[in-house]
Amino acid sequence: MDISSIRKDYTLKSLDINIxxxxxxxxFSSWxxxxxxxxxxxxxxxxxSTLGLDGYPNGRIVLLKDLDYGFVFFTNYESEKxxxxxxxxxxxLTFFWAELERQVRITGTIEQVDAALSDEYFFSRPVGSQIGAWASPQSKKISSREALTEKIEELESQFKTxxxxxxxxxxxxxLLPHRLEFWQGRASRLHDRILYEKSESGSWVISRLAP
Incomplete structure (x- = not known):
């Protein structure tokens, strides 16, 4: 298998810093x-992507669930992340939309959302997902799939009453961003890269980066 020969030229769109x-x-909302x-x-x-407790970077896929003055996602607070x-x-955060030959990278600080927003989203989830949040000690080692299934069945019985x-x-x-980069694939690897950086005054400074 020769993976070095795998390549794709990007020709769909461009990204103009002037527009x-x-x-x-x-x-971001437009994209x-x-x-x-x-x-x-x-x-x-x-x-x-987070900084692991062992000092190594650590990445995983999560889902964006709200966009207000930051990028909101939900998880188990006791999990590895x-x-x-x-x-x-x-x-x-990194988004990659292959069908549009686009990527967005976002860097910032993290805060917990308030309980009301967590409640609102939690109770919008299917009941099975709600029970799963109780059943799974996320990121912890477990003895077997069967042990998880038994815990779910126990909770299903409990939550009937x-x-x-x-x-x-x-x-x-x-995630409260201070840096966002919008990447549009272009031919010959000469991609368009537009960077937003938050200044001390709170305004956004826009620059073009070399591909």
Whole structure:
């Protein structure tokens, strides 16, 4: 298998610094809407990269669930990523929309969202997912799949007579960006890269990066 010969030339679109929106959130929303309209697979999937407790970078796919003044996702606070974010509340997000030959990289600080927002999203999830949040000690080693299934069955029985509540160890995080890079694939690897950086005054400074 010769993976060195695998390559694709990008020719779909371009990205002009003179017409890009001055607000990175508006620019991101525009790209996200276009990706949704183009039926991009797992359009809200993003790689969340954190600093591991062992000092190594650590990445995994999570789902964007809200976009307000930051990028919101939900998880188990006691999971590996939860522990990492508690110790080092900084992270990066990467979106890759292959169908549009686009990538967005976002870097910023992390905060927990308020309980009301976590409740709102938790109770919008299917009941099976709600029970799963109680059943799974996310990122911890377990003896078998059967042990997890038994725990789910136990909780299903319990919640037939009790109202499901949101686990105290489950909720949302918001990444507050200070740097966003929009990448549009171009021919001959001469890609368009537009960078937004937040200044001390809170305004956004826009630059073009070499491909």
């Amino acid at each position: 890009i929106n001055k607000d990175p959130f508006t620019q 996200l809407e276009e990706a949704i309209a183009s039926q991009v697979l797992e359009v809200n999937a993003m790689t969340l 939860g522990q990492e974010l508690e110790a080092h509340p900084k992270a990066s 009790e109202k499901i509540t949101r686990p105290p160890h489950w909720g949302g995080y918001r």
